[in-house]
Amino acid sequence: MTTYTRLKNILVSEYKLPPDALLPDARLDALGIDSLGVMELLFKIEEEFRITVPSDQVELATVNDVVAYIERLSEEQGTAVSAQQSTP
Amino acid sequence: VRRVAITGIGVVSPLGNSPEALMESLAASRSGVRRLEDSAYERLTARIAAPASFNGEDFFDAPRLRMLDRFTQFALVAAQQALDRARLVFAESDRSRAGVFIGTGMGGAQTSNDGYQTLYGQNSDRVIPYSVLLAMNNAASSWIGLEHSICGPNFTYSTACSSSAVAIGEAAMRIRSGQVDTMIAGGTEAPLSLGPMRAWEALRTIATEDPDDPATSCKPFSKNRTGMVLGEGAAVFLLEEWEKAETRRAPILGEITGYGITTDIAHLTRPSVDGQARAMQFALADAGIQASSIGYVNAHGTGTQANDAVETVAIKQVFGEDTRVPVSSTKALHGHLLGAAGALEFAIAVLAMKKGMLPPTAHLAQPDAACDLDFVPNLARRAPGLRAVMSNSFAFGGTNAVLVAAAGPER
Numbered sequence: 351m352t353t354y355t356r357l358k359n360i361l362v363s364e365y366k367l368p369p370d371a372l373l374p375d376a377r378l379d380a381l382g383i384d385s386l387g388v389m390e391l392l393f394k395i396e397e398e399f400r401i402t403v404p405s406d407q408v409e410l411a412t413v414n415d416v417v418a419y420i421e422r423l424s425e426e427q428g429t430a431v432s433a434q435q436s437t438p
Numbered sequence: 439v440r441r442v443a444i445t446g447i448g449v450v451s452p453l454g455n456s457p458e459a460l461m462e463s464l465a466a467s468r469s470g471v472r473r474l475e476d477s478a479y480e481r482l483t484a485r486i487a488a489p490a491s492f493n494g495e496d497f498f499d500a501p502r503l504r505m506l507d508r509f510t511q512f513a514l515v516a517a518q519q520a521l522d523r524a525r526l527v528f529a530e531s532d533r534s535r536a537g538v539f540i541g542t543g544m545g546g547a548q549t550s551n552d553g554y555q556t557l558y559g560q561n562s563d564r565v566i567p568y569s570v571l572l573a574m575n576n577a578a579s580s581w582i583g584l585e586h587s588i589c590g591p592n593f594t595y596s597t598a599c600s601s602s603a604v605a606i607g608e609a610a611m612r613i614r615s616g617q618v619d620t621m622i623a624g625g626t627e628a629p630l631s632l633g634p635m636r637a638w639e640a641l642r643t644i645a646t647e648d649p650d651d652p653a654t655s656c657k658p659f660s661k662n663r664t665g666m667v668l669g670e671g672a673a674v675f676l677l678e679e680w681e682k683a684e685t686r687r688a689p690i691l692g693e694i695t696g697y698g699i700t701t702d703i704a705h706l707t708r709p710s711v712d713g714q715a716r717a718m719q720f721a722l723a724d725a726g727i728q729a730s731s732i733g734y735v736n737a738h739g740t741g742t743q744a745n746d747a748v749e750t751v752a753i754k755q756v757f758g759e760d761t762r763v764p765v766s767s768t769k770a771l772h773g774h775l776l777g778a779a780g781a782l783e784f785a786i787a788v789l790a791m792k793k794g795m796l797p798p799t800a801h802l803a804q805p806d807a808a809c810d811l812d813f814v815p816n817l818a819r820r821a822p823g824l825r826a827v828m829s830n831s832f833a834f835g836g837t838n839a840v841l842v843a844a845a846g847p848e849r
Contacts, residue, residue, distance in 0.1 A: 366500055389567045
């Protein structure tokens with residue numbers, strides 16, 4: 351499963367968002383996920399992707415920004431392969 | 439003089455989640471206290487409490503729910519009920535002439551409990567990101583203000599078991615003062631997670647479970663009383679300046695006429711006859727009535743040895759040694775809602791006046807010579823024509839708060 355699909359699954363299950371709305375360039379604030387919501391989303395991303403999100407501020411405006419951020423952190427933290435394997 | 443109309447009451451309680459359900463349970467002397475079968479509570483000595491039958495998912499969608507501790511969920515639902523019943527929609531111009539005052543003793547205790555469980559119990563650092571926002575004591579009042587776009591004063595009062603009586607009294611004062619025209623005021627508490635419950639138990643104030651029927655464990659004013667039982671819920675009032683309420687033909691349930699406050703200074707927890715009596719006298723003086731005008735007193739009546747005997751003496755000091763004023767502690771049935779107790783019990787007093795029904799002091803099987811008032815024992819009583827009622831709330835920390843309400847116009 352791609353990072354995008356896994357993120358989409360979180361957004362659908364946890365935020366009850368319609369899958370059709372979750373296009374890569376969809377803006378998070380337009381989806382109802384404000385700056386506070388992003389804090390919580392990152393917490394869930396840490397669990398799903400087995401990565402640690404650093405505490406420094408990061409600008410995440412769109413779904414694609416989040417995907418890129420997850421992939422960068424996975425790469426840096428060497429969790430990209432194992433995380434994918436652990437997902438059915 | 440600006441008068442304060444009660445135009446809406448909302449309730450989430452161990453006796454039902456509406457004023458009607460609450461009063462029906464009280465009239466039938468039906469207890470909300472029960473044994474807690476969930477294994478989460480197996481370490482408690484007294485596995486009894488009065489939980490509200492309340493599921494947040496019935497009222498809030500999942501993303502919203504994750505931002506709301508149980509005490510805030512209660513408050514939001516009760517506030518909405520109060521507004522609906524008052525048939526009030528805030529107009530743009532009213533919003534800065536309106537405020538929210540909520541009392542709570544323990545705030546987001548469940549979130550704190552769960553966070554510590556994660557941190558210490560599971561030895562995990564995965565404390566949820568919203569913990570601070572869920573647990574903060576002013577979360578409930580803030581969310582009510584946000585929900586209804588109310589931009590006047592928004593305060594949270596925390597004076598332990600008198601918190602919400604204080605919140606309502608202070609809200610009434612704000613309307614009288616002319617600063618605001620409309621107030622949402624009440625209290626909320628959700629203390630039924632293991633940490634807070636064990637803490638209360640450690641204080642040795644919790645009743646022992648009745649071996650025959652756990653639902654009867656709390657026995658205020660009875661000789662065999664052994665303490666209080668914790669409950670959860672919220673009660674929220676909509677208060678409006680009288681003329682405004684009349685002009686918009688709001689349903690007026692009653693009027694807040696008196697508010698009395700004293701603070702005991704002798705001891706942190708020991709109740710004082712003098713402090714309680716003076717709070718009642720101040721409330722009567724504020725209402726401009728004699729004690730003999732009061733037709734019903736909803737007692738603080740926790741069911742502890744100390745409180746009930748002291749409160750009996752204090753009531754006699756105010757109402758007279760041989761007073762026949764009906765007094766009941768409804769805590770026998772709904773438990774002690776701590777910071778929400780004052781609001782719930784004032785709601786009961788106001789609704790009792792409206793319905794002409796005195797709720798009983800349940801489980802009063804063995805009279806105590808030290809508690810010799812008319813406690814409306816065990817069975818509700820019809821009492822048409824009540825014109826004024828009183829509700830007592832006395833707290834650890836010493837804040838004694840007494841509210842007096844008068845009947846609204848006949849409609």
